[in-house]
Amino acid sequence: MKESNNTLKKINISQKGKKSGKRNKGKIALAVIGAVLLITVCSTGIMFREELGIIRSIHPISQGKNCYIMEVKSDYYFDKFLEAGGAHSDKEVSIFLTNCISKGFYQVDVTNEGLSCSTISAKKENNSHIWGRNYDWYGSVPIIVKCTPKEGYASIATCDFKNIIDSAETVPDNFINKMLAIAAVYVPMDGINEAGLCVADLEVNEGGMLDIDTEKPDLTVTTAIRLLLNRAATVEEAVHLLQQYDIHASGGISHHLSISDAQGASASIEFVNGEITVVNTNCITNFNLANKDTAAGGESAQKRYETLCAIYQENNGILSEEDVKNALSQVSQTEGTWTTQWSIVYQQDMQKVLYYFGGVFDEENTFSVDIIK
Numbered sequence: 001m002k003e004s005n006n007t008l009k010k011i012n013i014s015q016k017g018k019k020s021g022k023r024n025k026g027k028i029a030l031a032v033i034g035a036v037l038l039i040t041v042c043s044t045g046i047m048f049r050e051e052l053g054i055i056r057s058i059h060p061i062s063q064g065k066n067c068y069i070m071e072v073k074s075d076y077y078f079d080k081f082l083e084a085g086g087a088h089s090d091k092e093v094s095i096f097l098t099n100c101i102s103k104g105f106y107q108v109d110v111t112n113e114g115l116s117c118s119t120i121s122a123k124k125e126n127n128s129h130i131w132g133r134n135y136d137w138y139g140s141v142p143i144i145v146k147c148t149p150k151e152g153y154a155s156i157a158t159c160d161f162k163n164i165i166d167s168a169e170t171v172p173d174n175f176i177n178k179m180l181a182i183a184a185v186y187v188p189m190d191g192i193n194e195a196g197l198c199v200a201d202l203e204v205n206e207g208g209m210l211d212i213d214t215e216k217p218d219l220t221v222t223t224a225i226r227l228l229l230n231r232a233a234t235v236e237e238a239v240h241l242l243q244q245y246d247i248h249a250s251g252g253i254s255h256h257l258s259i260s261d262a263q264g265a266s267a268s269i270e271f272v273n274g275e276i277t278v279v280n281t282n283c284i285t286n287f288n289l290a291n292k293d294t295a296a297g298g299e300s301a302q303k304r305y306e307t308l309c310a311i312y313q314e315n316n317g318i319l320s321e322e323d324v325k326n327a328l329s330q331v332s333q334t335e336g337t338w339t340t341q342w343s344i345v346y347q348q349d350m351q352k353v354l355y356y357f358g359g360v361f362d363e364e365n366t367f368s369v370d371i372i373k
Contacts, residue, residue: 141171
């Protein structure tokens with residue numbers, strides 16, 4: 001019996017050892033899985049480090065406002081974009097951004113649909129530059145982008161998230177939509193940089209923007225705006241930069257650019273017959289001034305243009321902040337399909353951009369952004 005008990009004891013010890021071995025193997029397996037997950041998380045964190053930093057900065061400007069602000073502390077691959085030859089179309093911009101933002105894991109789409117807008121440029125009594133802009137469209141989700149590239153000018157730009165997500169009901173309030181919102185860097189509708197250069201995209205209602213294809217590198221209208229905000233300080237520098245590229249329409253519509261600077265120069269940059277034409281002007285709406293046909297953009301564009309010009313001339317080109325707000329209010333559109341989504345008043349001497357929404361110009365509807373590098 002003793003021998004039998006000893007045998008039983010040995011058997012029990014052996015079985016215990018087998019169970020211990022299984023537990024050890026299980027622990028090793030869990031440790032390996034944990035290590036793999038940790039490496040994956042760390043690798044993902046490194047791979048998307050810049051993107052994660054940007055999306056952490058995205059937030060509404062205030063409670064109840066359907067407008068967001070985002071901060072980008074780099075040029076977000078824009079130099080690489082230029083080195084690669086830029087883009088001939090919105091689709092090519094989308095392909096580039098898909099590789100940058102999602103590393104190819106999901107598609108990022110951008111476009112620039114039609115827009116009906118107005119701009120006015122003037123001087124204040126202290127001789128500093130002041131600029132106003134209305135962005136008119138049907139439904140939008142504005143994203144204010146503060147960009148501080150290491151090489152270039154700091155800027156404030158405004159993008160319509162609708163041009164990325166194709167919906168005025170969707171906002172960048174979750175991880176995926178915030179990742180998509182990073183594309184806003186490449187789709188500015190307007191902007192101001194620290195040197196005082198102001199740029200805005202306006203639709204040309206009569207069309208006429210030809211698609212050109214030379215040996216020059218390519219840019220779409222919105223990526224051209226990003227180029228100017230990053231690298232130009234004056235209207236002259238802006239024109240020189242644009243002349244180095246073939247500029248292509250975005251969203252299948254014709255455009256011209258309103259550009260003004262701190263020295264008081266102001267112009268409409270128009271793309272007529274495949275060439276860049278510069279028309280010196282302080283007021284711009286939705287027709288090519290080079291053609292000298294104010295009725296070409298339709299009744300609304302003509303009326304807004306005449307209203308802005310009258311205000312400018314009555315004040316001999318010297319306008320205060322209140323004057324510019326009043327001018328934008330008079331040409332804002334609050335009824336119908338096309339309405340004013342946001343308005344901007346920029347004052348050079350204050351290095352500040354004031355935003356208003358829905359054509360309402362009161363203190364409760366104001367959002368201020370400083371241009372600081």
